[in-house]
Amino acid sequence: MIVAKGKPLEEIIEAVKDCDSILVAGCNECVTVCEAGGSKEVGILASALRLYFLNQGKKTQVGEITLQRQCDREYLIQARESVESYQMVISMACGVGCQFMAEEFANKPVQPGVNTMFMGGALERGVWSERCQGCGSCLLARTGGICPVARCAKRVLNGPCGGSSNGKCEISKDVDCAWQLIVNRLKALGRMDDYEQIIPLKDWSSDRAGGPRKVVKEEVRQ
Amino acid sequence: MRLNYPAHVRVVRVPCTGKVDLIHILRAFEKGADGVYLVGCMEGSCFYEQGNFRARKRVEHAQRLLEAVGTGGQRVQMYNLSSGEAPLFAQYAREMSERIMALGPNPAKLAMDVRQGKAA
Structure with a gap:
């Protein structure tokens, strides 16, 4: 699988702090298995961002969606309605999914939520190693x-x-x-x-x- | 043993602190909690072996995230005690309560109150 790790929250906040509405988009494939960008991590990031914006006194809307795959257009188009209703997308998929998201929704700024690392596997829970x-x-x-x-x-x-x-x-x-x-x-x-x-x-x-x-x-x- | 602890502490029972995930802690703050603390079994005494260690790691992660979003990492804490230490349970409740009182209300709750016109 493609192994990724979440970007530091501070970096994501810096990139999205001026937005009025943000969609955090996860992927059900590799990044779910390596616990970087599945629905669980989407929920955590969205919750943290909601708290940040509340603390800043801003009314920024933070939505959540997790697609079956972001590296396939047939799944991306299913999210069109959600994506179009937000000002910006944070893609929690790997670099491939993030780019496909940006290509499919050309008028929508897409911010990566993870750093894509390598193709590898799990040695144990929480430890992944490069193999290819x-x-x-x-x-x-x-x-x-x-x-x-x-x-x-x-x-x-x-x-x-x-x-x-x-x-x-x-x-x-x-x-x-x-x-x-x-x-x-x-x-x-x-x-x-x-x-x-x-x-x-x-x-x-x-x-x-x-x-x-x-x-x-x-x-x-x- | 009629022990007292602050009445505003709301106890949520879970089968093991290992059941508590990061999202549960964050959602508590989103819903207006001023502080969250987990009281697990003594380290090394977990029935499920790793539950309280996992909880501690999640609490530490929550502290980092809450610090980054401006809520403050001090609002989350992990405690350990054995089931025979009721006085310690009450002491931890008072300790956490005093800390939260000193920190003041959850800023997100204040913002929500302002939005809903509930601000004093």
């Missing part, structure tokens, strides 16, 4: 299911580098060395022969280096 950087050409089959692009600080494809020490990365003792994990995993799988094979230069044109990307699937395209 969407490089566009997956190497996981060769590395025992552990991604050196997302989990190695240097994105080294034939590691480990000299900064690996006792299974940890030189950037922090809290960060596992991805290549140590890969070696451990390949050993456990009995596939150390794979480790001996050099991974050739990676084609980074499918990564962000090639500019903004698009996926077109002609067989389902209408």
Whole structure:
């Protein structure tokens, strides 16, 4: 899932303090799972903003809505009536949802309510870890299911580098060395022969280096 | 044990302080409460193991949010006691009541009263 974390309340207040009406819009997908922008977080932010405006003696209206997805126009158009009745939208979705919201409602200022962090998963309740950087050409089959692009600080494809020490990365003792994990995993799988094979230069044109990307699937395209 | 505590303290019973979420605390202030405090079991004595620890974290989060919106973080507090400590329950009620009296009314409530023409 896409992992996000809520923006500091002070930053959001600074952005919306002069508005007369605000719609806080959540998303029922990734940001709900990572507890950053689902209906619960929408309720908390809206409540805090209502208190702020009351304390300031302002009559600003703060509404709440949570869409099934903000990264799909078919769900965004269902919210048109609500969105149109407010002066500004705070999108609690990831950067994708926030941008789709801004594109769909071109005349409506859209303020992000979260900082979008990465694609990852939950290690435990309240702890999420990065697992994928969407490089566009997956190497996981060769590395025992552990991604050196997302989990190695240097994105080294034939590691480990000299900064690996006792299974940890030189950037922090809290960060596992991805290549140590890969070696451990390949050993456990009995596939150390794979480790001996050099991974050739990676084609980074499918990564962000090639500019903004698009996926077109002609067989389902209408 | 006929103990007294301030009459304006309204007790909301929950199965565990771990049931109390951030939104409950914020809504209480939206509805005009001048202060909110949670009284949980002693730390380490939670029947559900983590309930009172979770409540404490939520109270701390509420304090930060209320500070940011201008209501004031001191209006929220977490207390712990055992079920055999009724005098302590009354003491916490007086302590919180005195703190809120010193802070004055919830500014959001005052604003709502002005809006509804109830201001003195």
